[in-house]
Amino acid sequence: MPQDEQRLTTLIEQALELEEIDLNLFRSKTLWLPAGARGVFGGQVVGLALSAATRTVDPKYRVHSLHCYFLLPGDNTIPIIYRVNRSRDGKSYVTRHVTAEQRGKSIFTLTCSFQSGESSALEHQYPMPDVLPPEQLKSTEEKLQHMMDHPRVGVIPKLREQFKMRLEEPIPIDIRDCHGLQRARDLVRPPRKEPKQYLWMRAKGTLPDDPAFHNCVAAYCSDHYLLTTAALAHGLTSFSNPRLSMLASLDHAVWFHAPFRADEWLLYEMESSRTINGRGLCFGRIYTRDGRLVVSTAQEGVIRAESRSVILKQISNTPANESSKQEKAAKL
Template sequence: MTEAARAAAADPGGLDLPGDVPRDANGIAHGQPVLDRLVSLLDLERVEENIFRGVSPAESPVRVFGGQVAGQALVAAGRTVPAERHVHSLHAYFIRPGDPSVPIVYEVDRTRDGRSFTTRRVVAVQRGKPIFSLSASFQVREDGLDHAEPMPDVPAPEELPTWGEQVGDLMARFGRTEPRPIDVRYVTDPPWVARDKGKQEARSQVWMRADGVLPADDLLHVCIAAFASDMTLLDSILVAHGVYWGLDNVNGASLDHAMWFHRPFRADEWLLYDCASPSASGGRGLATGRFFSRDGQLVATVVQEGLLRVLD
C-alpha cells in the first residue's frame, strides 16, 4: 500500500495534490501527479484476507463517481486471484449513491477457483448497506480462434483539440474543476456542442489515455480502463436528443455496467472509445462502447444502462 493510500485511509479528505501540479487554462489539474493520485486511490487498504477499504478524492461531487467504485471493486477482486489469471469480464450493478466523505468497504466472496477460470463477487458497503456489487471472471491466457471488428477511421488524437481547449469555461461555469487523470480528446462533437446543432446520431467517439505513465501491472491498466469507461459512455444517448447535463434539466445515473476484455493493452497509451446507443425508453438509455488500441486492435467492449430523466 502506498504512503498516499495510507494517509487517505486515515483521512478520507486527504490525497491532496502538490502545489506545482500542471493546470490547463481553466485551472483544472492534470498530468502525472493527478494520475499518481488515481493509482493511489486504486491501491486499497487490506483490512482482512477478503476485506478491503478505499476512499474518494476530497473534491468529489455529491456522490461517488461510478468509474471509481467499479475500478476499486475490480482491484479488490484481483487482489485475491493469482497473477497469472487475468480478468476477462465483469458485470456490476450500482445499487445506492456512494457518499464520497465516507470510506468504502469492499467485501470479496471467493466464489470459485477452477483449473482455468476464477470467479469473484465483490460488494461495496457504506454505513452497513451495499452501494455496488460486481462479479468478475479471470482466466489463464490461452490460444484460440481470433477475429475482431475493424476500428473506425478517425483522426489521430494529436490532430484534435485537448480537453482544456474543447471544454473552454464550461466546467468552471458548472463549478466542476476537479483534477482529470484521463486525457480525453473528442472525435465527434462534444455533447454540449452537439446540443446546439439539434438531435444527432446516437454516437460518441473519443480518444483517451491515462495522463502520465503507469507501472507494468496488467490489473492496474484494466482498472484504469474501467474507471475511464464511465466518463463519456452516456454521451451517445444525450447527443441523440440534444440535451446535456447542467445545460438542460437532465437527471441521470449509471444503473449497471459490464465489460469484456479481449486483448492486452496499456491504459497510458491512446485508446479510441467508440460509443453508440441502440435504444432509450422508459426513463433509461442503453449505451455500448468499444475500446480500440492505436494499432486498430479491439481490446475491450462495454455495455451500460443509465437512468435518464429529462424534466420540464
C-alpha cells in the first residue's frame, strides 16, 4: 500500500478513536475543526458517539438507527467526554443514550438502537439513481485545485485563500460529486437549482473488517454536504449576495438497513423538501455500488442568509482589459 494511503487510513481511524476512562465513560483523542466552521465537524461528533455506544453492546447486536441533537459547537482544543447510559438490554433490541460534554456542559446527545438480527420475507427499497461512476468524476481535491488555478479566482485573495485552506485539510474521505466542475461565476452568482445532489464517497485506504466500525465511518460521512442541499434552491454560497451566512446542524438521524464497507464506493443521494423559519430539512439515501440501499439519513439545520457586496465589488473593480483577457479562460 502506498505510504500516503497508509497515512490517510490512520487518519480516519484516529478520527474515530476513543479512550475508555471509566465504565461507560469515553474521551475523544483527535478533533477536526473544518476551515471556516463554528465548531468540531458534526459527523465526527456523531461517529464518536456511536462508537462509544457500540463499545457497551454485545457484538451480536448491530446498530439499526440513531437520532441526535447538536446543542453547542464543539471545541477542538479540548477532548469531548462521552457518557453512555445503558437504557435497555432486551432480547432482540438494545438501546443506548449518549451525552457528549465539554467544560461541564452537554454539547450533543444521541440515542441509538441495536438489533440482534431477524430474517423476513418482506423487503423493498427505492431504486438507485442512474449517475456517472466515480472513475469518471473529479475528486474534491482536484476540484479545489482547479478553482485555485482559475484566473477569476486568482484576482480575489479571500476566495483563493479559502480554497487553499480547504485543500490543505487532511480529509480521510474521498468525495466525488456528480455535477461536474463548478463555474467560477457561480461562486458569486449561483443559479437556483432543484434541491437535490448526488456524490460518491469512500474512506481512503483499507479499513478494518469490523462491520461496527464501518457503521461509525458511515455516520461520520453522513454529515458531509447533506444540509447544503437546502441552499441549492436559493442560489446561496459563502460569496453570493445575499450570502450563506450560517449553516449549522440542529438534529440528525441515520438508519442502517444492511451491511456494507465504507472503504468501497457508496452513492449518497440527497434532497431537501422544505426551508422555512430559518431551518432547512434534508433527507439522504446511501447505496452500495451494486444498487443496495444500505443507509437512510435525515437532518434539519439552521440556514441563514445576509446581504453583502464586498466580493461583488472586488470583481467589478477588476481592470477591464484584464477581465476581457480572462473571460474566455474563465468559462468552463
